Amino acid sequence: MGQLLSPETFEFFARYLVAGYIVIAVRARFVTGLRVKSGELIIEAFIFSLINQTLFALLAYLWLLMGLPTFDAAVTFYLEILVLPTMIGLLLGFNLSRGWNNAILRRLSAPILHPAEKAHDFAFGHNRPPGFVIITFEDGVVIRGYFGENSLAATDEARSDIYLERLYVVGEDDAWIEQSPGRSGLISLANVRSIEFLDEETNPDDQ
Template structure:
């Protein structure tokens, strides 16, 4: 325990793990909010921290040349170790949401593994207001409107959904009739979801 709490061990951790942890934590907020445990993710944190330091070094070489925690250097190191990685994580998360790098790689005919773990997370990660039909495993159909007061779980073990406005639909292109109710559909009951854009 004493070896872990040595000043040089703490400094090493702060320099070479904290930037990666901060960046991936902010990035995770654009995905599902989940991060691997520290023990499992430490290699990834260190690699991202090293890449970050290599990218930032040309612009902050004076801080690396004369390390200090006094005066403006303290603010500078705080920015280097926390603020900069947070901005990096925001950019990485926004990139995933907007699909910029995915589009570029597709244009170059390069296929990569998608960073979002499931179609559920991808569809509901940036869900705009829309109409929905939920078909349950017993054949029941729920017609509704997914708005700002609806909710879709991001928990892997609990893929439930709350539809804020429920409608009756008799088919044959008849209009949907509001029921002035909402519905919660439990995990494991959903067979399929069909979406229509808001009009």
């Protein structure tokens, strides 16, 4: 590592790996649960670095062609290594999270990549609107609650759980009742059979 960061090799290391890592890191902010294997990460970083260099060379050529003022070497280096990779990562992340290229992929009969690796991550992603949820376990236990801005669903390789900011019990005529004092809850999702999502405007008493 010390040799990679030496003055003689740092520029090469930055252009051929760091730039690609920045693209991957920025894009990952839009992809829930995305974990690339270390071996694949190096290859992907190298490929993105090459793409970044190609795009930077094209932009630099157009910049000079238009006769615009040039920057000194240090500024140009940081534009290539930091600014452009960040912009590429943002573009790829927005494209993935918004599904802008899904129509093209469907026409080509190509697989569509969701901005999440697991159904749990996709269901509770950052675009999940607030609403009521019904969690049913394999043993028949049912938990009803409200998943809003102060709630959180987390998952990893070992476990997954959910924090609901409000919990409800079922009263007469199957009406949802918030207990007094109000309760919230941290719930392990082990042995869950299903999770139902109700729209925020839906009256849970009608379910």
